């Protein structure tokens with residue numbers, strides 16, 4: 466993504482019905498295609514493409530990947546489905562958020578034929594072949610179109626961004642609370658749901674597998690509460706967004722080794738769950754939530 470490697474993950478589940486979880490950005494789609502081909506998955510072999518949610522770092526490549534793999538079914542939560550068929554509104558709002566950086570960071574989400582899209586409700590199933598399946602679980606809070614996906618064979622849980630952003634280089638975990646959908650109570654509910662599923666591993670989209678499931682999910686919830694508490698304090702003190710961002714960034718800095726590491730690592734962290742986006746998302750939630 467945006468010239469970085471090891472920042473946004475796509476996972477290929479090999480089996481009778483190969484399944485790609487997350488496409489990454491549009492600009493990453495050729496990289497994904499080459500990777501699949503090196504693993505023996507050709508144009509007619511991919512059965513399913515599923516995205517945890519439709520943010521462009523996860524689903525920006527769906528249209529391109531759908532073109533490369535004409536037999537693949539595209540699976541997404543029902544609240545995201547129409548945006549994959551007609552990305553114009555999604556791209557317009559992304560343009561407003563990211564401006565000129567949009568092309569470099571994400572590229573453009575290409576439309577997917579609506580007939581190839583299957584929309585998931587609160588739960589759903591993706592057939593991986595041979596009795597194996599991915600069970601989807603609606604998990605809003607980070608985004609209202611977010612699902613977690615549990616592999617029946619391995620117990621791996623694809624958590625998208627619902628448990629935050631994990632940095633394998635440092636072991637840091639930081640929340641991802643962007644506008645406009647972030648909702649603390651809903652997000653904590655999704656983390657509780659993930660805990661109740663008793664997965665064997667968490668597969669973060671940013672980035673990679675984590676084996677220590679219960680303590681990691683506890684940290685995910687704690688991180689959310691800390692960021693919300695600090696943002697609420699800044700808001701109560703009457704700080705505007707810029708000053709609130711500065712305050713929250715300052716008071717959370719000690720928590721993250723990445724911010725004391727080399728500049729590139731710190732930059733990656735900021736790109737994925739930057740303080741401006743996190744604080745703006747929490748502020749937006751506080752604005753529309755009575756105490």
Ligand SMILES: [Zn+2]
Pocket residue numbers: 520522523626670671
């Ligand atoms: Zn993401």
